[in-house]
Amino acid sequence: MDKSTLKYAFNRTLPVLFGYIFLGFACGLLLYNAGYNFIWVFFISLFVYAGSGEMLLASLLAARASFGTIAALTLLLNSRHMFYGLSFIERFKKAGKFYPYMIFSLTDETYSMLCATRTPKHLSDGKVITLIAVLDHLYWLLGCIMGALMGQILSFNFKGVDFAMTALFVVIFVEQWKSFKTHIPVYIGIICSVISILIFGANNFILPSLISTVGLLMLFRNAVDNAKQTKSEAIEICH
Amino acid sequence: MSLNIYSIIAIAIAAICTFATRVVPFALFGGRKEVPVVITYLGKVLPPAIIATLIIYCIRNVDFLTYSHGIAEILAIATTAILHIIKKNTLISIGGGTIIYMFLVQYIF
Numbered sequence: 001m002d003k004s005t006l007k008y009a010f011n012r013t014l015p016v017l018f019g020y021i022f023l024g025f026a027c028g029l030l031l032y033n034a035g036y037n038f039i040w041v042f043f044i045s046l047f048v049y050a051g052s053g054e055m056l057l058a059s060l061l062a063a064r065a066s067f068g069t070i071a072a073l074t075l076l077l078n079s080r081h082m083f084y085g086l087s088f089i090e091r092f093k094k095a096g097k098f099y100p101y102m103i104f105s106l107t108d109e110t111y112s113m114l115c116a117t118r119t120p121k122h123l124s125d126g127k128v129i130t131l132i133a134v135l136d137h138l139y140w141l142l143g144c145i146m147g148a149l150m151g152q153i154l155s156f157n158f159k160g161v162d163f164a165m166t167a168l169f170v171v172i173f174v175e176q177w178k179s180f181k182t183h184i185p186v187y188i189g190i191i192c193s194v195i196s197i198l199i200f201g202a203n204n205f206i207l208p209s210l211i212s213t214v215g216l217l218m219l220f221r222n223a224v225d226n227a228k229q230t231k232s233e234a235i236e237i238c239h
Numbered sequence: 240m241s242l243n244i245y246s247i248i249a250i251a252i253a254a255i256c257t258f259a260t261r262v263v264p265f266a267l268f269g270g271r272k273e274v275p276v277v278i279t280y281l282g283k284v285l286p287p288a289i290i291a292t293l294i295i296y297c298i299r300n301v302d303f304l305t306y307s308h309g310i311a312e313i314l315a316i317a318t319t320a321i322l323h324i325i326k327k328n329t330l331i332s333i334g335g336g337t338i339i340y341m342f343l344v345q346y347i348f
Contacts, residue, residue: 166315174323
């Protein structure tokens with residue numbers, strides 16, 4: 001591995017370094033508070049490797065959720081990843097024997113980092129994207145293990161630190177709210193959740209809520225598509 | 240089932256399901272087949288609905304009818320959202336919201 005490739009990849013991943021150390025730290029703390037020491041946290045972060053997915057896993061483990069709930073929630077929370085790969089079907093082949101690893105490690109951050117990376121001509125794109133993926137994974141592991149160790153060492157009162165997961169979702173929510181032309185999907189999600197909580201209770205609501213959300217989104221497909229168009233037309237007229 | 244065995248199975252399920260979502264496009268469309276319209280539609284509209292659901296999931300056990308009426312949660316969520324709208328920096332938003340929440344639940348409520 002030549003130095004210039006490593007240097008280029010490292011510079012590219014600096015924003016992820018700070019983000020992952022911080023988020024990983026919070027995630028490691030959550031897992032530690034759920035009863036998992038740094039050895040557990042190392043393996044969880046190595047194999048599960050998904051920022052929000054792993055935070056969710058911490059709360060599911062703490063609640064001793066059923067395997068079915070864990071599978072359904074993980075699949076649904078990560079369902080957005082299904083669309084990330086579409087942009088890299090050809091490019092990942094350049095990674096050679098790391099092709100499966102590239103698919104495995106395609107997190108939100110690595111995805112956006114790779115989208116924004118146009119490898120200079122004198123470097124190998126296959127090597128650069130592989131290094132970016134590996135470095136991001138290392139930052140995440142480092143942050144998670146630091147969080148778990150700090151939880152163990154510090155006698156600081158960490159009560160309430162689990163709000164970091166809520167805050168992460170709120171941040172994603174704000175960003176999606178701004179970029180979306182129609183908010184019908186959000187309203188459908190909220191209505192389905194509230195009704196499901198009233199019917200099934202706070203600890204069993206998520207599956208019925210998500211199933212009815214998908215159903216309603218299919219049912220109102222025309223309305224959602226039209227709302228998107230009307231808004232974009234309106235914006236075009238304004239311009 | 241012992242807690243260790245439960246944990247190992249739970250983690251394996253989470254790992255497999257996470258990988259499964261990432262491998263889908265490569266397995267299905269690796270041969271440059273057309274992506275069905277309904278899949279692209281759901282891919283666009285599902286994420287905001289799921290994130291809204293997950294925020295509700297996070298506060299599912301808050302009792303708004305008795306003291307403290309979820310005031311800490313509401314304040315911390317508002318802080319996070321406002322910080323993010325103003326500063327547009329993920330770390331500041333998550334850090335600020337979490338610190339406010341920890342302060343509120345440890346010292347006020």
